[in-house]
Amino acid sequence: MKPTINISKIDRCSGLSNKEFYNTYVKNSLPVVISDIAEWTTSEKFTTEYFKANYSHLTRTIDGKTYSLSEIIDLCESSTPENKAPYPNIYDLHKDFPEYLEDIPLINYGKSNRLSSWMLPNSIANQTNQRQLFFGGKGCSFPTLHIDYHWVHTQLTQIIGEKDFILYPPSQTPYLYPDKINHNLSQVNIINPDSDKFPLFKNAEPLKITLKPGDTMFIPSGWWHTTYIHNFNLTYAIDHVNSFNWNRFMDENYLVAQKHHPNLAWLVKVYKVIMGKIFNINEKLIQLN
Secondary structure (H helix, E strand, O other), X not given: OXXXXXXXXXXXXXXXXXXXXXXXXXXXXXXXXXXXXXXHHHOHHHOHHHHHHHHOOOEEEEOOEEEEHHHHHHHHHOOOOOOOOOOOEEEEHHHXXXXXXXXXXXXXXXXXXXHHOOOOOHHHHOOOOOEEEXXXXXXXXXXXXXXXXXXXXXXXXXXXXXXXXXXXXXXXXXXXXXXXXXXXXXXXXXXXXXXXXXXXXXXXXXXXXXXXXXXXXXXXXXXXXXXXXXXXXXXXXXXXXXXXXXXXXXHHHHHXXXXXXXXXXXXXXXXXXXXXXXXXXXXXXXXXX
């Protein structure tokens, strides 16, 4: 049975044990900000100077124009609401910064992250962008209110700057008008909503919180969210799959397989059931402190 979500604010905590975090937030599908688990963000390797000196060769193409990482950083540092930097600027740790993988400790929200398990085929695990760095500038915002792809959980750690998060629980989905094709995207522009086209949106009640450097936020599977950036920004994100979102994650993968490999899609359903049971048994043996 899914928990009933009825909260008026997002908790900001420190000193949580793994057991308290799991029982209070993961099991109840509640977002939370934790302020004391990301000391690694103060490393010199996460400064603009270090990125420019060591990774200026990296490029990104945004809206048809290609930029070096140094150019992206400069544009983000000079960004204003009237003259915004290109966004989003997303870099994959595995491909772009593989040496950083050991610098950022992993957190398991459901006793394990099934995306990193050898038992999950790459053809499924790679459907999500598992570990990323986001660069942004003042005035930038994520373009669409959305649920993360394949209904993963998301961990976000703020490294540089401050970023507002606006969230809506899954129970408010009827007010957010999911797109008929991409059902994890809302059709509503929440900054300037069309009340005639989306009359129920007036019933939606957002939860807002600002992430500051060193803050780590847990966004549970199925929560709608978007962002607004106040200044030069660097954020780390990682996706999670565990027992709480396994079925929905695999159902989304089934739809992808049905579209591209219809004759083999049934294997995804079989894998979901069998491996779901195996993962569950393994995780029951894990004790949290």
